[in-house]
Structures are given as structure tokens and as C-alpha cells.
Amino acid sequence: xxxxxxxxxxxxxxxxxxxxxxxxxxxxxxxxxxxxxxxxxxxxxxxxxxxxxxxxxxxxxxxxxxxxxxxxxxxxxxxxxxxxxxxxxxxxxxxxxxxxxxxxxxxxxxxxxxxxxxxxxxxxxxxxxxxxxxxxxxxxxxxxxxxxxxxxxxxxxxxxxxxxxxxxxxxxxxxxxxxxxxxxxxxxxxxxxxxxxxxxxxxxxxxxxxxxxxxxxxxxxxxxxxxxxxxxxxxxxxxxxxxxxxxxxxxxxxxxxxxxxx
Amino acid sequence: xxxxxxxxxxxxxxxxxxxxxxxxxxxxxxxxxxxxxxxxxxxxxxxxxxxxxxxxxxxxxxxxxxxxxxxxxxxxxxxxxxxxxxxxxxxxxxxxxxxxxxxxxxxxxxxxxxxxxxxxxxxxxxxxxxxxxxxxxxxxxxxxxxxxxxxxxxxxxxxxxxxxxxxxxxxxxxxxxxxxxxxxxxxxxxxxxxxxxxxxxxxxxxxxxxxxxxxxxxxxxxxxxxxxxxxxxxxxxxxxxxxxxxxxxxxxxxxxxxxxxx
DNA sequence: CGAGTATTTGACGAAGCTCAATACCTGTGG
DNA sequence: CCACAGGTATTGAGCTTCGTCAAATACTCG
Numbered sequence: 048x049x050x051x052x053x054x055x056x057x058x059x060x061x062x063x064x065x066x067x068x069x070x071x072x073x074x075x076x077x078x079x080x081x082x083x084x085x086x087x088x089x090x091x092x093x094x095x096x097x098x099x100x101x102x103x104x105x106x107x108x109x110x111x112x113x114x115x116x117x118x119x120x121x122x123x124x125x126x127x128x129x130x131x132x133x134x135x136x137x138x139x140x141x142x143x144x145x146x147x148x149x150x151x152x153x154x155x156x157x158x159x160x161x162x163x164x165x166x167x168x169x170x171x172x173x174x175x176x177x178x179x180x181x182x183x184x185x186x187x188x189x190x191x192x193x194x195x196x197x198x199x200x201x202x203x204x205x206x207x208x209x210x211x212x213x214x215x216x217x218x219x220x221x222x223x224x225x226x227x228x229x230x231x232x233x234x235x236x237x238x239x240x241x242x243x244x245x246x247x248x249x250x251x252x253x254x255x256x257x258x259x260x261x262x263x264x265x266x267x268x269x270x271x272x273x274x275x276x277x278x279x280x281x282x283x284x285x286x287x288x289x290x291x292x293x294x295x296x297x298x299x300x301x302x303x304x305x306x307x308x309x
Numbered sequence: 310x311x312x313x314x315x316x317x318x319x320x321x322x323x324x325x326x327x328x329x330x331x332x333x334x335x336x337x338x339x340x341x342x343x344x345x346x347x348x349x350x351x352x353x354x355x356x357x358x359x360x361x362x363x364x365x366x367x368x369x370x371x372x373x374x375x376x377x378x379x380x381x382x383x384x385x386x387x388x389x390x391x392x393x394x395x396x397x398x399x400x401x402x403x404x405x406x407x408x409x410x411x412x413x414x415x416x417x418x419x420x421x422x423x424x425x426x427x428x429x430x431x432x433x434x435x436x437x438x439x440x441x442x443x444x445x446x447x448x449x450x451x452x453x454x455x456x457x458x459x460x461x462x463x464x465x466x467x468x469x470x471x472x473x474x475x476x477x478x479x480x481x482x483x484x485x486x487x488x489x490x491x492x493x494x495x496x497x498x499x500x501x502x503x504x505x506x507x508x509x510x511x512x513x514x515x516x517x518x519x520x521x522x523x524x525x526x527x528x529x530x531x532x533x534x535x536x537x538x539x540x541x542x543x544x545x546x547x548x549x550x551x552x553x554x555x556x557x558x559x560x561x562x563x564x565x566x567x568x569x570x571x
Numbered sequence: 572c573g574a575g576t577a578t579t580t581g582a583c584g585a586a587g588c589t590c591a592a593t594a595c596c597t598g599t600g601g
Numbered sequence: 602c603c604a605c606a607g608g609t610a611t612t613g614a615g616c617t618t619c620g621t622c623a624a625a626t627a628c629t630c631g
Contacts, residue, residue, distance in 0.1 A: 114455040117541050122459040124451045139437065140444045144546040145451060168433060175401065178440050182398045185447030186406055189386045192454035193376040193407075196502035197384040199586070231609065240458035245587050247611060263596090263609095279379050284406040461618075493577065504620050509579060525577095525628090 054080050054106050054156035060218065061130040064288055065179045072166075072173045079162035080104065086149040088229075093134050098141035101157040103133045108153030109229055113237065114145050123237045124191060125184070126150075126211065130218045135181050138163050151229040183286045190284045195240050198278075200249035203239050205278035208259055212268060213282055225267040316342050316368050316418035322480065323392040326550055327441045334428075334435045341424035342366065348411040350491075355396050360403035363419040365395045370415030371491055375499065376407050385499045386453060387446070388412075388473065392480045397443050400425050413491040445548045452546045457502050460540075462511035465501050467540035470521055474530060475544055487529040 055077045059068060068076075083106060086092050092103055092110065105127050112125040112133070124145065127133045133147050138160050167174030194206050215226045230238070236246035253259050258274050260267040268274055317339045321330060330338075345368060348354050354365055354372065367389050374387040374395070386407065389395045395409050400422050429436030456468050477488045492500070498508035515521050520536050522529040530536055 112451070114452075114459070116459050120459050122455045124454045124458075136444045136447065139441045140448065140548065142545065144448055145455075171430060171433070174436075178443070179401045181440070181447065182402045182443055185398065185443065185450060186402065188447060188450045188454060189374070189407060190376075192386045192450060192457055193384045195454055196386075196457040197376070197378050197382050232611095233609080242588055243609090244589080244611085248587090251611085283404065286402065494579095495577080505577090506579085506621080507619050510619090513579085 054083055054104060057106050057130040057218075058104055058132075061132075062173075062176050062180065064217075064286070065176045065183075066172065068173065068176075069170075072170050075166050075170060075173070076158075079158045079166060081157040081159075083154050083156050086153045086155060088149055088151050088153075091146050091148050092153065092155060093137070093143060093147040095143050095146040097143050099134060099137045099143065099160070101159045102135050102138055102163065103147070104156045104158060105129060105131050105133055106154040106156055109150040110147055110153055111150050111234070111238075112145050112147050121237045122240060123234070125188060126238065128211075128214055128218060129220065132180060132184075135177065135184070138177075150234055186284045186286070200239065200241060200245065201252045202277055202279070204235075204246075204249050204253055205258065205274050206280055207235075207238060208253075208266060208268065209275060209278050209280040209282070210285070211266075213285055213287065217287055224269075224271065225265060227264050228266045229264045316345055316366060319368050319392040319480075320366055320394075323394075324435075324438050324442065326479075326548070327438045327445075328434065330435065330438075331432075334432050337428050337432060337435070338420075341420045341428060343419040343421075345416050345418050348415045348417060350411055350413050350415075353408050353410050354415065354417060355399070355405060355409040357405050357408040359405050361396060361399045361405065361422070363421045364397050364400055364425065365409070366418045366420060367391060367393050367395055368416040368418055371412040372409055372415055373412050373496070373500075374407050374409050383499045384502060385496070387450060388500065390473075390476055390480060391482065394442060394446075397439065397446070400439075412496055448546045448548070462501065462503055462507065463514045464539055464541070466497075466508075466511050466515055467520065467536050468542055469497075469500060470515075470528060470530065471537060471540050471542040471544070472547070473528075475547055475549065479549055486531075486533065487527060489526050490528045491526045 055073075058076060058080065059073060062068060062076075081101070086108075093099060095114070107129050110127040110131075110133055111123045112127070113121050113123045115121050127147075133155075134143070137143060163177070167177060194203050198206060211228055212221065212224075212226060215221050215228075220226060232246045232250065233243050235250075236243050239246060239249070241249065250261060254261070256273075257269050258277065259269055274280075317335075320338060320342065321335060324330060324338075343363070348370075355361060357376070369391050372389040372393075372395055373385045374389070375383050375385045377383050389409075395417075396405070399405060425439070429439060456465050460468060473490055474483065474486075474488060477483050477490075482488060494508045494512065495505050497512075498505050501508060501511070503511065512523060516523070518535075519531050520539065521531055536542075
């Protein structure tokens with residue numbers, strides 16, 4: 048039986064990317080995390096218009112942030128993997144202006160906003176780290192927007208695969224150049240702002256160029272270098288401490304998150 | 310000669326949307342704001358790849374956050390108006406993963422990150438308000454992404470006009486249903502992810518429906534109700550304290566930003 | 572007036588959408 | 602084991618939105 052500690056471990060791993068955590072800080076977080084819950088694939092875990100009293104931490108599974116037009120067209124604006132806070136911003140900003148849905152079966156834990164309030168008062172440095180977490184989330188949203196607006200189908204898909212590879216690698220969920228990504232072509236189209244039919248054709252394009260294999264839930268990168276080149280991928284915006292990709296070039300001298308905190 | 314106090318006033322007005330500021334907090338901010346600078350239209354004020362030591366406050370003018378593809382195609386992902394912090398996130402997150410350009414002649418002031426650090430330690434509540442400011446910025450980026458991904462030209466332009474109207478109204482820069490917006494069709498196309506030619510045709514579409522007038526730098530809304538309807542516009546994501554539009558419906562019971570702070 | 576920029580128009584091509592049909596895959600009950 | 606149901610992937614055909622190229626028009630400033 049997975050215990051609460053699994054949730055805390057995921058959270059600690061995520062946050063310590065942005066700064067070391069003391070024993071007291073770790074304990075404070077551990078005390079704040081609720082028991083885990085399961086959420087079925089396709090069910091919403093946070094609803095647009097609601098004013099949450101706690102934030103949701105994703106322990107396992109794939110989730111997505113989305114908005115819908117009145118005709119029911121869905122646009123996914125972020126994907127979340129294990130270790131991600133899916134709605135930390137709801138701590139300070141309510142009501143929700145989007146919903147969050149479990150794409151595969153998810154395990155989540157909650158942290159009450161009262162606890163976040165206490166933690167960030169008592170441990171200002173940890174509060175900073177939480178702030179930074181929301182900033183990285185915002186930076187990823189801007190990059191997603193850039194991709195949706197300026198890339199054609201194949202480039203965009205290549206970009207998404209690069210991003211998901213690095214994010215999953217960071218949390219230890221890749222196997223060589225292969226990883227589990229339970230996105231149907233319909234969901235993928237909602238990420239790329241493409242119809243299902245065209246998503247299928249875009250995927251065939253990358254397959255025929257021997258860039259990726261995508262079989263059911265399993266994605267395999269066949270040529271990382273060419274994939275990065277096609278995507279014009281630069282992972283700076285992911286704010287990862289190590290250059291996680293096999294050959295990824297990060298621009299900029301040194302990655303210095305929160306240098307004013309040092 | 311506009312003095313430094315102009316900058317502080319704009320900043321105070323902006324931040325007090327999210328919470329009242331005490332005299333001490335106001336003074337701390339005033340002490341932190343530098344003298345003003347001018348930045349010519351078309352010049353960058355913050356560069357991708359750089360690691361700023363201060364954040365830039367826009368006092369007057371129009372600025373835009375953008376990314377460019379290798380072939381030089383530009384995507385604007387945010388617009389900034391008077392009173393906006395254009396890169397508050399660089400306080401904690403460096404290096405920049407995008408640039409910010411003056412679209413018209415801009416007046417700006419700087420706040421050193423060392424000062425932000427001191428302020429947020431000394432006045433935790435004000436620190437929270439700054440955090441919230443970055444969250445609202447992130448929320449606007451997600452909405453922009455939604456719009457780019459899911460709206461056709463005319464609806465998207467209508468949405469942009471609705472947003473800019475409310476944001477400019479909030480800082481007192483509208484005259485009835487008319488406002489100054491120095492965006493050429495080329496720049497507008499970079500916002501909407503459309504070519505200049507098509508942007509022109511989209512604009513003619515809204516004009517021929519008698520929804521807007523857009524003459525040089527001046528935009529006039531001719532029928533707010535129908536414009537909102539076309540755009541499916543819901544201003545919740547702007548987090549404005551009052552329902553600023555002539556007839557805008559905000560969804561959600563009460564706008565409660567930072568309710569955990571109360 | 573003349574240069575430079577911004578807007579507008581026309582014609583044609585490319586990217587992507589919709590509709591419709593077909594194939595495939597997986598789990599269920601008989 | 603098979604048949605079936607429901608979801609997912611794939612293909613083709615015709616259409617829409619939007620891009621590119623090229624040219625003409627208008628506006629602004631010196």
C-alpha cells in the first residue's frame with residue numbers, strides 16, 4: 048500500500064530542484080499533505096469557477112489543464128506529470144479560470160491553503176520556493192503559447208515530445224529514450240490545437256521521418272538530435288538543474304534560479 | 310517634468326487591486342523605484358538569455374513579451390500597459406526565456422531585485438501581493454494561449470479588443486468606449502498568430518459587422534455586447550476588483566483574491 | 572514633393588478541418 | 602474460443618482558413 052510518504056517524496060524531489068530543503072521544512076510539508084486519493088481517467092480534479100481551499104499535488108498519472116469554448120472545443124494549455132502541483136496558484140488566486148482533468152488514472156494528495164499560509168510565514172525561504180514553482184509553471188504556459196501560435200504540426204509535435212521526455216526523465220519515468228505517455232490522438236490534438244484527423248497525419252509525418260515511434264501509450268525517440276533540431280527546442284524554460292537531455296544545449300551562461308536568495 | 314512619484318503611483322494603483330497597502334509598504338516601494346527612463350518604440354527593454362538584476366515597471370506606453378523562431382517569425386505572448394510589471398518573474402527566475410520590446414515609446418522605472426528581496430522579507434503581506442501579481446500574469450498567459458489555439462481570426466481579435474479595453478479602463482486610459490492602442494497590423498498579427506494580410510482581412514470583418522472602429526492608433530468599440538458575445542469573453546482571468554465593462558458578466562460568486570490572507 | 576511605412580487588394584497555394592467510411596484493438600459475455 | 606461493442610487509429614475527398622507573393626494605395630514626416 049503506498050503511504051503518504053510517497054506524496055511527500057514526490058513533492059520534495061520537485062521543490063528541491065529550486066533549492067535545498069531543511070529537515071524542518073520537509074517535516075512541515077509532510078504534515079501538510081493529506082492522504083492520497085485516486086481519480087479516474089477523464090474525471091475533473093479541479094473545476095473552473097470553483098474556489099479551492101486546498102491545492103492538488105499529482106503523485107502518479109497524467110493530468111491536463113484545459114479551457115473549453117462554448118461549442119465544446121477543448122484546448123489543453125498544460126500537461127502535468129508526477130510531482131507537479133496542478134493548481135498551486137489557487138492558493139492566492141481564486142476562483143479558478145480553467146479546469147484540470149485526469150487524463151489517465153491519477154493518484155493525488157491535497158495540501159490545504161491554510162497549511163500553505165502557515166508554511167510560507169514560518170519558512171519564508173520555502174515560501175520563495177513555492178513562488179518560484181508557480182513562476183516556472185507560468186513560463187511553461189508562455190512557451191506552450193509560443194508553440195501553439197508559431198509552429199506547424201510536425202514541429203509542434205516534436206516540441207511536445209522533447210518537453211515531455213525531459214520532464215519525465217527528471218522524475219525518473221523514462222526508460223532510455225522511451226517513456227509511457229497515455230495520450231490518445233484526440234487528447235494530443237487538444238494540446239496541439241489540431242483536429243484528430245490532422246493529428247494523425249502529423250504523427251505519421253514524424254514516424255515516416257524515423258524521428259519517433261508512438262505505439263499506444265509508449266513513445267520512443269529514435270533520433271533525439273534531429274528531433275531537437277526540428278522542434279528548435281531549447282529547454283531553458285523548464286528550469287532543470289542538469290542538462291537532462293542526451294545532447295540538449297541549454298542557452299545562457301549559468302542556470303541561476305533565485306540568485307537573489309543565495 | 311514627471312518625477313519619480315508618477316512611477317510609484319502607477320505601481321501602487323496596480324498592486325492595491327490585490328490588497329490595501331500600508332504607509333510603510335508604500336514608502337518601501339517608493340524608495341526602491343529608480344528614476345524613469347525612456348525607451349524608443351521598437352527597442353528591447355529586456356533580452357532573452359539575460360539575467361536581470363532589476364525588474365521593469367511600465368509607466369507609460371505599450372510593450373510586448375515575445376519569442377522568435379529561428380526564421381525570425383515573432384509571436385507576442387503578452388501585452389503590457391501602464392502600471393504593469395513586465396518581468397517581475399525575473400526576480401526569482403533567471404535567465405529570461407523571452408524578450409520584452411517597447412511597441413510604442415515607453416517610460417519605465419526599475420526596481421532592483423535586492424530591494425524586492427528586502428521588501429518581501431520585511432513586509433510579507435506585500436510579498437504575497439507581488440506573488441499574486443505574477444500569478445495574474447501567468448493566468449493571462451494561459452488565456453492568451455487558449456485564444457491562440459482555439460479561436461478563428463475574427464473571434465480572436467474581438468477577444469483581444471475586449472481584454473485591452475478592460476485593462477486600459479482599469480488604469481484610466483479609456484475615453485468612453487474608445488482608447489489609444491498603438492498596434493500596427495503587423496504587430497497585431499504577431500499577437501493573433503496571423504499574417505499581416507490576413508490580419509487586415511480579419512479587421513475588415515469586424516469593421517463590416519459594425520463591431521469596432523480601428524483608425525490608426527485609436528480603437529472604438531461600437532457594440533460591446535455583440536463584441537463580448539462574439540469573443541465569448543469572460544473577464545474573470547483579469548482579476549479586476551470591479552466589473553469594469555459596461556455590461557460584462559463575471560462568472561463566479563465573489564472575486565476573492567488571496568482569501569487566505571484575510 | 573519624395574521616401575518610408577502602413578494599409579489594402581487580388582490571385583494562388585498550403586495547412587488544416589469536416590464528413591464519412593474503414594480498419595484495428597481490447598475487453599466482455601456466451 | 603468466438604462474437605460483439607466501444608473506443609481508437611487511419612484513409613480519402615472536398616472545403617475553409619490562412620499564408621505568400623506581388624502590386625497598388627494611403628498616410629506621415631521631412
